[in-house]
Amino acid sequence: MSGTSIEAVIPSAEPAAGVREIEFRDALREAMSEEMRRDARVFLIGEEVAQYHGAYKVSRGMVDEFGERRIIDTPISESGFAGMAIGAAMLGLRPIVEFMSWSFSLVAADPILNNAPKMLYMSGGQFGCPIVFRGNDGAGGQLGSTHSWSVEGLYSNVPGVKIVIPSCPYDAKGLLKTAIRDDDPVFFLESERMLAMKGPVPETEYLIPFGQAVVRRAGRDCTIASWGRPVNFCLEAAEALAKDGIDCEVIDLRTIRPLDLETVVRSVRRTNCCVVVDQSWSFGSPGGELAAQVHAACFDDLDNFVHRVHSADVPTPYASELEQEYLPNVRRICEAVRHATYRA
Amino acid sequence: MPVDVTMPRLSDTMEAGTVVRWHVKEGDEVSSGKVVADIETDKATMEMQVYDDGRIARILVPEGKSVPVGTKIAEIAVQDESAANTSAEPMVPTVLAEPPGAVPPRVAPPGAPGPGPARVAGEAPLSNAESRRKPHEAESLAPQTAAQVGGGMRVSPVARRMAEELSVDLAQVRGSGPAGRIIKRDIEAAAEMRGAQVGGTSHGATTVPTAPGTAPPTPIARVPGAGLASPVVQRAMGASVGQPGIQSVEMALSTMRQTIARRLVESKTTIPHYQVSMTFDMDSIVALRETLNAELVPAGVKLSLNDFIVRACALAMARHPFVNASFADDRILVHQTVNVGVAVALDEEKGGGLLVATIRDADRKSLRQISAETKALSEKARTKGLSIEEMSDSTFTISNLGMFGVEHFTAIINPPNSAILACGAAVQRPVVRNGSLAVGWEMTATLSLDHRVIDGAMAARYLQSLKHLMEHPTLLLV
Numbered sequence: 001m002s003g004t005s006i007e008a009v010i011p012s013a014e015p016a017a018g019v020r021e022i023e024f025r026d027a028l029r030e031a032m033s034e035e036m037r038r039d040a041r042v043f044l045i046g047e048e049v050a051q052y053h054g055a056y057k058v059s060r061g062m063v064d065e066f067g068e069r070r071i072i073d074t075p076i077s078e079s080g081f082a083g084m085a086i087g088a089a090m091l092g093l094r095p096i097v098e099f100m101s102w103s104f105s106l107v108a109a110d111p112i113l114n115n116a117p118k119m120l121y122m123s124g125g126q127f128g129c130p131i132v133f134r135g136n137d138g139a140g141g142q143l144g145s146t147h148s149w150s151v152e153g154l155y156s157n158v159p160g161v162k163i164v165i166p167s168c169p170y171d172a173k174g175l176l177k178t179a180i181r182d183d184d185p186v187f188f189l190e191s192e193r194m195l196a197m198k199g200p201v202p203e204t205e206y207l208i209p210f211g212q213a214v215v216r217r218a219g220r221d222c223t224i225a226s227w228g229r230p231v232n233f234c235l236e237a238a239e240a241l242a243k244d245g246i247d248c249e250v251i252d253l254r255t256i257r258p259l260d261l262e263t264v265v266r267s268v269r270r271t272n273c274c275v276v277v278d279q280s281w282s283f284g285s286p287g288g289e290l291a292a293q294v295h296a297a298c299f300d301d302l303d304n305f306v307h308r309v310h311s312a313d314v315p316t317p318y319a320s321e322l323e324q325e326y327l328p329n330v331r332r333i334c335e336a337v338r339h340a341t342y343r344a
Numbered sequence: 345m346p347v348d349v350t351m352p353r354l355s356d357t358m359e360a361g362t363v364v365r366w367h368v369k370e371g372d373e374v375s376s377g378k379v380v381a382d383i384e385t386d387k388a389t390m391e392m393q394v395y396d397d398g399r400i401a402r403i404l405v406p407e408g409k410s411v412p413v414g415t416k417i418a419e420i421a422v423q424d425e426s427a428a429n430t431s432a433e434p435m436v437p438t439v440l441a442e443p444p445g446a447v448p449p450r451v452a453p454p455g456a457p458g459p460g461p462a463r464v465a466g467e468a469p470l471s472n473a474e475s476r477r478k479p480h481e482a483e484s485l486a487p488q489t490a491a492q493v494g495g496g497m498r499v500s501p502v503a504r505r506m507a508e509e510l511s512v513d514l515a516q517v518r519g520s521g522p523a524g525r526i527i528k529r530d531i532e533a534a535a536e537m538r539g540a541q542v543g544g545t546s547h548g549a550t551t552v553p554t555a556p557g558t559a560p561p562t563p564i565a566r567v568p569g570a571g572l573a574s575p576v577v578q579r580a581m582g583a584s585v586g587q588p589g590i591q592s593v594e595m596a597l598s599t600m601r602q603t604i605a606r607r608l609v610e611s612k613t614t615i616p617h618y619q620v621s622m623t624f625d626m627d628s629i630v631a632l633r634e635t636l637n638a639e640l641v642p643a644g645v646k647l648s649l650n651d652f653i654v655r656a657c658a659l660a661m662a663r664h665p666f667v668n669a670s671f672a673d674d675r676i677l678v679h680q681t682v683n684v685g686v687a688v689a690l691d692e693e694k695g696g697g698l699l700v701a702t703i704r705d706a707d708r709k710s711l712r713q714i715s716a717e718t719k720a721l722s723e724k725a726r727t728k729g730l731s732i733e734e735m736s737d738s739t740f741t742i743s744n745l746g747m748f749g750v751e752h753f754t755a756i757i758n759p760p761n762s763a764i765l766a767c768g769a770a771v772q773r774p775v776v777r778n779g780s781l782a783v784g785w786e787m788t789a790t791l792s793l794d795h796r797v798i799d800g801a802m803a804a805r806y807l808q809s810l811k812h813l814m815e816h817p818t819l820l821l822v
Contacts, residue, residue: 218705220733266680270736270737272502272528299501300501300502300504300505301501301502301505302500302501302502303500303501303502303503303527303528304500304521304527342520342521342522342527342529
């Protein structure tokens with residue numbers, strides 16, 4: 001895949017103390033607006049992104065600044081507008097495609113999985129596909145089985161895609177800017193449950209490179225590796241476990257393709273223990289892949305097999321309590337860590 | 345249905361065992377957990393228990409006889425069966441093997457289907473509470489030695505590695521994990537119990553500072569017949585051995601001494617060492633330390649010069665990542681955390697030795713934190729010994745003999761580190777300051793380096809950064 005041009009990189013994980021706090025959705029909008037000001041080839045396309053300012057108000061005000069030629073409302077036709085945007089990307093533009101929900105991207109499976117990631121390869125390098133697909137992923141809260149997909153389980157299986165799953169506003173902005181400048185197709189997975197989450201985001205420009213995990217919490221007894229929304233549950237679980245004397249190190253992978261195995265391995269070599277938390281289903285999942293890679297890289301360092309916490313292997317329930325129990329939650333993460341550390 | 349009792353595999357290397365003594369005779373009632381015999385392996389004599397309730401139907405191997413692992417040595421008639429109904433047909437050679445259709449064994453032999461954790465481990469996800477409960481149930485079984493699990497030994501990979509590094513005999517360790525699996529904490533406990541808290545892991549090494557011009561130690565002759573295995577110091581009182589005219593007593597090597605010997609020979613013979621020294625103006629740091637310590641009296645904090653050195657060394661890494669690196673055969677590992685090892689000498693009266701306590705993330709800790717941690721670890725090292733964890737993962741080491749008045753010495757690199765700093769004492773000397781003679785504080789420090797990772801100029805530049813920090817010590821406060 002072709003390279004990424006990153007002019008300014010802040011490799012450190014955390015913003016400095018004292019910076020302003022904004023919502024996750026605003027961090028996304030800032031990333032898109034900044035990149036659109038910087039590069040006239042960038043445009044946003046999707047359902048209700050312009051006149052209605054986005055179904056989740058992520059693109060609020062963008063049509064006023066950039067006009068209808070660059071903020072484009074579409075009919076309810078994911079396969080059509082995703083395919084159209086891929087064509088635009090092949091011919092030199094840099095589209096951002098908003099799926100109201102990644103669950104709706106399934107009807108666009110052929111363009112996004114069969115065309116975008118393979119274009120560079122199949123055209124012998126003649127056509128790249130610098131495109132970002134973004135939208136809400138995972139259970140949004142009682143949306144039922146069909147609208148609660150964690151698509152990373154399916155999509156991470158495809159070579160040629162980059163998959164970004166941020167866990168906080170700071171990462172959302174820095175990673176989305178990198179995604180827009182990347183020359184390859186990027187699947188950017190947000191969470192409806194995190195859009196209103198506030199966090200520090202500096203006003204000065206920064207980008208976060210792909211494939212660079214960050215240690216959210218240092219600890220000695222067990223490595224918990226996760227990405228996206230569940231990272232926040234892992235941190236909560238780590239605090240609860242600390243009260244019982246189990247000191248967890250929480251690693252946020254931030255992107256699962258590319259996957260920063262190094263950071264996890266370095267940690268597991270120290271803790272001798274690993275729990276992977278992944279909100280997709282377990283069978284054939286990125287969490288399963290990470291666990292396999294940790295087993296291979298850390299075989300002689302492990303004191304127990306890598307434990308995994310996933311969504312339960314059933315269609316997402318509608319009932320709110322069942323939904324909570326179905327997802328990786330603090331209680332289930334704590335249980336897994338206790339078993340993995342032999343302190344159950 | 346009769347149950348076979350077979351010669352268990354009590355250690356990794358055991359191929360045959362000798363029945364030293366039977367504690368039961370034919371016809372005796374036994375219950376699960378009962379010790380029925382003493383078995384001698386290639387390493388030790390151990391007790392053998394049975395895992396079934398019943399009566400000893402037959403004893404097939406007499407005392408003193410050695411048989412291969414897996415050989416049937418006795419037979420138990422369980423429950424209401426009479427001994428007469430037992431058969432002598434050959435069985436699967438595992439202690440717990442039962443014929444198909446029998447009551448499931450309490451602990452499944454490895455690979456056997458059943459609810460044991462081996463099966464859970466083989467399944468894909470522990471994605472629901474149901475499957476996670478299985479290991480829990482297994483853990484509720486009484487702890488047992490690994491050997492009891494059907495001939496195979498259950499040891500977690502890291503426990504197996506640590507056992508090798510610490511020379512812990514797995515056969516002597518009781519596994520506390522599911523189904524008797526030997527896990528990390530069991531090895532740590534075994535090593536600690538043996539008083540072998542040596543930095544024997546590949547990460548937590550020990551290092552000995554060497555003084556130039558030190559006379560070689562007096563050759564010690566070995567007393568014939570005296571074993572070296574015992575950690576207890578043995579004295580050959582009055583025995584005149586070895587070189588004529590020299591009387592020596594033989595001291596057995598403690599595990600720590602063995603480790604020191606092995607690792608330092610390895611370091612000094614495989615790492616291309618060289619040394620670079622620099623002298624630091626210590627006026628500011630001595631003054632700052634005095635001021636801080638005066639202010640910190642109410643808090644009960646007393647910073648040592650070494651605490652300042654630890655912090656300065658750690659901070660200087662930011663600009664010299666290769667000093668915080670390891671040579672790894674075909675590549676160099678530049679470590680992303682700065683863990684400073686501090687060499688701690690143990691009391692000679694208690695057998696001496698030394699180990700390296702690790703101050704983790706030293707570049708991210710304040711002087712006070714570094715000071716408190718160093719104090720706590722040194723104290724623990726001298727009293728209880730350090731855990732593996734507390735000696736592991738150093739990325740750079742400091743050895744300080746300043747408190748003894750030593751002004752200059754060189755140290756041997758503590759693998760897998762690439763550098764070690766040997767610090768002398770801060771002393772008052774006549775110095776030239778601003779063109780005139782004055783009395784000032786100075787300290788000389790000597791870096792030993794691995795030339796495969798760090799070249800001379802790189803080492804010099806690191807010392808320059810260190811010198812700047814040491815001579816502008818307020819930088820160490822921010």
